[in-house]
Amino acid sequence: xxxxxPNRTLEAQLHDLLSDGRQVTIATAESCTGxxxxxxxTLNAGSSTYFLGGVVSYANSVKQHVLGVPEAILAxxxxxxxxxxxxxxxxxxxxxxxxxxxxxxxxxGPIGGTVRKPVGLVYIALATPERxxxxxxxxxxxxxxxxxxxxxxxxxxxxxxxxxxxxPSA
Amino acid sequence: xxxxxPNRTLEAQLHDLLSDGRQVTIATAESCTGxxxxxxxTLNAGSSTYFLGGVVSYANSVKQHVLGVPEAILAxxxxxxxxxxxxxxxxxxxxxxxxxxxxxxxxxGPIGGTVRKPVGLVYIALATPERxxxxxxxxxxxxxxxxxxxxxxxxxxxxxxxxxxxxPSA
Numbered sequence: 001x002x003x004x005x006p007n008r009t010l011e012a013q014l015h016d017l018l019s020d021g022r023q024v025t026i027a028t029a030e031s032c033t034g035x036x037x038x039x040x041x042t043l044n045a046g047s048s049t050y051f052l053g054g055v056v057s058y059a060n061s062v063k064q065h066v067l068g069v070p071e072a073i074l075a076x077x078x079x080x081x082x083x084x085x086x087x088x089x090x091x092x093x094x095x096x097x098x099x100x101x102x103x104x105x106x107x108x109g110p111i112g113g114t115v116r117k118p119v120g121l122v123y124i125a126l127a128t129p130e131r132x133x134x135x136x137x138x139x140x141x142x143x144x145x146x147x148x149x150x151x152x153x154x155x156x157x158x159x160x161x162x163x164x165x166x167x168p169s170a
Numbered sequence: 171x172x173x174x175x176p177n178r179t180l181e182a183q184l185h186d187l188l189s190d191g192r193q194v195t196i197a198t199a200e201s202c203t204g205x206x207x208x209x210x211x212t213l214n215a216g217s218s219t220y221f222l223g224g225v226v227s228y229a230n231s232v233k234q235h236v237l238g239v240p241e242a243i244l245a246x247x248x249x250x251x252x253x254x255x256x257x258x259x260x261x262x263x264x265x266x267x268x269x270x271x272x273x274x275x276x277x278x279g280p281i282g283g284t285v286r287k288p289v290g291l292v293y294i295a296l297a298t299p300e301r302x303x304x305x306x307x308x309x310x311x312x313x314x315x316x317x318x319x320x321x322x323x324x325x326x327x328x329x330x331x332x333x334x335x336x337x338p339s340a
Contacts, residue, residue, distance in 0.1 A: 028205075028226070034212025035198075035205030038226040042204025045281050045313055053232040055225055056198070056208040062223040062266055066236075096232055111215050143215055 010155035015044040017162050024168050026158065027098035028054030029067055029088040031079065032106035032122060036151045052096045057088065067091035080105050080117050082134040085125035089134075093127040099168040100161055101127040102154045106137075108146045122150045126157045129168050180325035185214040187332050194338050196328065197268035198224030199237055199258040201249065202276035202292055206321045222266045227258065237261035248287075250275050252304045255293035259304075263297040269338040270331055271297040272324045276307075278316045292320045296327045299338050 008016070018024055028037045038054040041047050055066055060079055063069040068091040073083045085103050093101035106122030113119035118138075125134040135157070139149040161167060178186070188194055198207045208224040211217050225236055230249055233239040238261040243253045255273050263271035276292030283289035288308070295304040305327070309319040331337060 030205075030208075033209075034217075035200075035208030035224060035226065038200075038205030039203075039209045042226075042228065042278075043314065043317075045279065047204075048228050048282075052229040053226045053236070054205060055236075056205065056212075056223045058212065058218050059222040059266070066223070066225075066265060095236060096229070108212075109215065112218075144213065147213075 009040070010152055010159065011040040011044060014041065014155060014159055014162065015047060017159065018050040019046060022162075022167075023050075024100060024162060025050055025052050025096075025098045027052050027092045027096040027101045028154075029092035029101065029103040030054060030056050031058060031063070031088070031104055032108045033104045033147050033150050033154070034058065034108075036147050037102065037104070037154050040151060040155070052098050055092055055095070063088060067095065078117075080107055080121060080123065082123050082125070082136060085123035085134045086127075086132050089125035089127035090132050099129060100158060102158055103127075104150050104154055106139075106146070106150060108143045108150075110143060120146055122146065124150065124154050124157060126161055128161055130166060179210070180322055180329065181210040181214060184211065184325060184329055184332065185217060187329065188220040189216060192332075192337075193220075194270060194332060195220055195222050195266075195268045197222050197262045197266040197271045198324075199262035199271065199273040200224060200226050201228060201233070201258070201274055202278045203274045203317050203320050203324070204228065204278075206317050207272065207274070207324050210321060210325070222268050225262055225265070233258060237265065250277055250287050250291060250293065252293050252295070252306060255295035255304050256297075256302050259295035259297035260302050269299060270328060272328055273297075274320050274324060276309075276316070276320060278313045278320075280313060290316055292316065294320065294324050294327060296331055298331055300336060 109119030279289030
């Protein structure tokens with residue numbers, strides 16, 4: 001197994017691990033990151049061997065009809081919530097037949113925040129063959145900073161999942 | 171109507187036009203650009219009023235089963251072809267119920283090129299309510315340059331479509 005080199009970008013570290021012949025596949029479901037996770041993954045030549053694809057689900061109709069997020073979740077607790085992130089990750093994992101799937105939903109700002117859901121509130125979920133988990137984050141900074149911080153954390157979660165002893169393998 | 175300001179990025183010009191109350195919606199289907207078009211569109215706060223979402227269809231299985239590209243097209247002329255780009259644009263337009271859809275498929279490189287389909291060969295298709303059109307391009311440069319050049323041209327095609335006299339309107 002190749003050890004990740006901390007001097008390389010997160011997506012390059014992920015590429016090093018997944019180009020090691022382990023045949024793990026990845027899919028993404030992005031709301032607040034708007035495609036940036038897929039973009040950074042696919043900056044690596046050869047990423048098509050492990051990256052199947054992703055859905056950018058900006059509209060709730062796309063979350064519901066493409067990813068299968070239940071309408072009841074979108075109504076309450078809403079699109080920016082842990083349950084929505086979980087359903088997005090599980091939905092895209094099933095849709096694309098991937099081993100691992102990551103999802104993001106949040107308020108990138110600078111508009112759209114509320115008292116209960118302020119700018120910078122982000123949920124990131126990871127779906128594996130064994131379980132789906134979600135993290136809640138409160139990121140600082142402008143719109144681009146929130147998008148990049150969310151993308152960084154999503155890539156870290158994928159790295160951890162690929163490195164774990166019970167990671168899927170061929 | 172707001173005139174596009176050439177000093178602003180293409181995605182900001184598109185934002186200026188589409189924030190003008192015309193209620194035109196957009197969807198993306200990206201292969202070689204890997205989510206970069208969606209990423210650049212969603213850097214604009216408020217883009218959720220017109221950007222419904224997109225599919226990053228890196229694997230052929232995603233092109234076929236999510237976007238509805240016919241298996242016969244993927245077999246011949248293949249995923250990097252005008253017919254595939256046309257089917258991707260029409261597929262995501264239908265899937266997301268958008269007015270306008272843009273698609274990309276090509277060889278971003280530096281690996282994956284052949285004599286008949288060299289690095290830099292890219293097809294970009296635009297689907298509107300009236301018609302679907304496709305352009306063939308041969309872009310120069312490294313992987314990131316091909317991705318950015320393709321994204322720029324895709325955004326220009328969307329801008330032209332939004333500005334045209336028969337553009338969809340509410």
